[in-house]
Amino acid sequence: MIPIIKKYDLNFFKLYLSFLKKVKGHGLSKIPLIIKLNSFLFKSIKTKEVEFFNCRVLLDKYDKYHLSSQDYEIPPEVKNSVHPGQTIVDVGASIGIYTIFFAKMVGEKGKVYAFEPEPNNFELLKKNITINGFKNVILENKAVSDISGTVKMEVADNIANHRITKNFSGPTFDIESVSIDDYFKDKVPKIDLLKIDAEGYDGYVISGGIKTITKNSSMKILMEFHTKFMKEAGLEPLNLFKILSNLKLKITDLKNNKCVDELYIKKLDKLDYYSTNFFCERS
Known part of the structure; x- marks a missing residue:
């Protein structure tokens, strides 16, 4: 950057x-x-x-991602997984950093579906896609959840931390939500990569996309794993692991390049705060 x-x-x-x-x-x-x-x-x-x-x-007014002062790294596992002509789904696109990378890499023959629920982030996301002339991005001002309907989202001081949670401590707003399975029911024959950054709600996104993930046997998933936010959203880390395991996914913790198994998850569950990204693929 x-x-x-x-x-x-x-x-x-x-x-x-x-x-x-x-x-x-x-x-x-x-x-x-x-x-x-x-x-x-x-x-x-x-x-x-x-x-x-x-x-x-x-950038947003306060540059909450500190993009003006530090490089933003795309994990090599993701770089090596994105190719021209692919279809990518970006859940929690924010202002579009990953969306731009995906759009650039998949090219004119590829397609990117970017979901961002927070209105200010979404407007900046639209501008970033427009000024770069991308025609291969479909933007959706929606949350992604396990069910389609309306959800409450908590507004955070940091634009990267707006989230759906069970216990609200700040102001909220209502936003339309959709599940991956409902949205892509009749839309796309193949999805190559699903990126999820939902501030602890990531497991619900997975739960709402079981059919789609199962149908796309070669799909890879990049998802945030945040013990504190996950528990505040009402999801236990071990339950998320079981969901991913049932999908026959091999999970890697990108922070330390560790293979994630049940024992590893139980160790993380004991930590009050642990944040990383999981990269999931079928072995």
């Missing part, structure tokens, strides 16, 4: 971020001078637009 700002500003900021990573855990982040320096740099380095895979990406 390359910000459209002066190159020396970006290089200095990257060096500073590298320094912070090396000294992480030494308590420097609690020093008042460091706190002020961090605040100043993060505010001053922000821009309205970045370049990503030779495409333009308009």
